[in-house]
Amino acid sequence: MSILTKSGVVLIEQPGGPEVLKYETIDLSVPGPNEVLIEQKAIAVNFLDVFFRSGRFQLPEYPAPIGLEAAGIVTAIGNDVTEFAVGDRVAYYATTGAYAQKRVISVDDIFRLPDTITFDIAAAVMVKGLTAKMLIKDSYAVKAGQYVLIPAMTGGVGTLLSAWVKSLDAIVIGTVGSPAKKQLAEQRGYKHVIDLQNEDLTARVNAITGGSGVDVVYDSVGKDIFDKSMDLIKTGGTFVSYGGASGWPEVDAEQLAQKNIHFVQAQLNNYPGYQNKKGEAMKEVFEQVEKGIFDVQHPLVYSLADASKAHADMESRKTTGSIILRP
Numbered sequence: 001m002s003i004l005t006k007s008g009v010v011l012i013e014q015p016g017g018p019e020v021l022k023y024e025t026i027d028l029s030v031p032g033p034n035e036v037l038i039e040q041k042a043i044a045v046n047f048l049d050v051f052f053r054s055g056r057f058q059l060p061e062y063p064a065p066i067g068l069e070a071a072g073i074v075t076a077i078g079n080d081v082t083e084f085a086v087g088d089r090v091a092y093y094a095t096t097g098a099y100a101q102k103r104v105i106s107v108d109d110i111f112r113l114p115d116t117i118t119f120d121i122a123a124a125v126m127v128k129g130l131t132a133k134m135l136i137k138d139s140y141a142v143k144a145g146q147y148v149l150i151p152a153m154t155g156g157v158g159t160l161l162s163a164w165v166k167s168l169d170a171i172v173i174g175t176v177g178s179p180a181k182k183q184l185a186e187q188r189g190y191k192h193v194i195d196l197q198n199e200d201l202t203a204r205v206n207a208i209t210g211g212s213g214v215d216v217v218y219d220s221v222g223k224d225i226f227d228k229s230m231d232l233i234k235t236g237g238t239f240v241s242y243g244g245a246s247g248w249p250e251v252d253a254e255q256l257a258q259k260n261i262h263f264v265q266a267q268l269n270n271y272p273g274y275q276n277k278k279g280e281a282m283k284e285v286f287e288q289v290e291k292g293i294f295d296v297q298h299p300l301v302y303s304l305a306d307a308s309k310a311h312a313d314m315e316s317r318k319t320t321g322s323i324i325l326r327p
């Protein structure tokens with residue numbers, strides 16, 4: 001193996017708390033056939049990374065790399081690569097090992113970034129934007145005028161999802177975990193923001209909807225909020241579950257039957273737009289960026305070596321919006 005360069009990477013020795021994320025320097029080999037070397041400029045942090053780090057999602061072996069998506073510049077190519085050249089701006093969103101300064105990656109896993117999309121914005125909107133697209137377009141196609149309950153509306157996915165739903169003229173009712181997050185959401189123009197620390201979810205939603213309830217819940221919080229949000233859905237409405245930040249909900253068929261509720265479990269890794277790694281599914285997400293719908297100009301930035309701090313802050317609900325690691 002011919003060594004080309006060194007790279008700082010974050011590895012997990014074993015599952016555990018944020019402290020298991022260790023920054024190390026490793027040797028990188030010359031890219032082989034069908035491979036390129038990328039110098040990464042912006043790496044995304046997702047709550048999914050927390051699940052992989054903590055052991056809630058299994059990793060095949062340890063020490064394990066972590067992280068799913070990043071954007072950067074091609075700095076070397078394998079000798080048979082024609083699709084990409086040194087200097088190309090590229091990104092990827094579904095290949096574990098993103099927490100790294102540089103990485104060698106298959107050309108099948110990367111796509112060229114449009115000139116309008118900066119590295120930071122790419123890292124801010126790929127997995128989170130694809131998740132929002134999966135929810136709005138495939139899981140339940142929301143319509144103008146409908147009431148939509150979005151727990152954790154100022155989180156990474158929540159920020160993009162709320163903005164996209166609002167742009168479709170549906171009525172966003174969002175929840176947040178603190179007065180500061182409520183203030184942020186109101187500054188963004190949302191009228192119906194419920195601070196779960198200080199307000200009663202049921203009373204507020206009933207007041208907003210005149211007691212009719214909501215048409216759909218797009219939920220990533222899970223256990224803590226499940227029973228209450230189920231009670232707030234209209235007869236014949238829909239509950240889309242796409243995460244369990246507080247634990248997975250326990251779904252009971254009888255509870256669904258009481259109001260003919262449609263229950264949808266949405267998983268990005270089963271979604272065709274995620275399986276196809278050449279970025280076609282990103283076009284619609286990037287269009288929303290270009291239209292100015294998403295508020296992603298100022299993601300929260302940590303240094304790559306501080307990945308453990310980024311995880312600790314995310315898990316303790318201190319963060320809002322998209323989080324980026326800077327190599």
Ligand SMILES: NC(=O)c1ccc[n+]([C@@H]2O[C@H](COP(=O)([O-])OP(=O)(O)OC[C@H]3O[C@@H](n4cnc5c(N)ncnc54)[C@H](OP(=O)(O)O)[C@@H]3O)[C@@H](O)[C@H]2O)c1
Pocket residue numbers: 045046047048127128131151152153154155156157158175176177178181220221224241242243244245246247266267268269314315316317318319320321
């Ligand atoms: N199904 C899929 O394929 C898929 C794809 C991507 C992401 N997801 C899920 O989408 C969710 C959002 O992901 P993200 O990366 O954008 O994270 P995030 O929303 O930025 O962070 C999680 C948020 O969840 C809320 N929360 C409520 N209860 C919590 C608890 N007990 N512990 C921690 N957080 C809690 C917090 O907001 P408040 O303080 O405002 O309540 C927190 O900011 C995650 O659950 C993730 O697993 C699912």
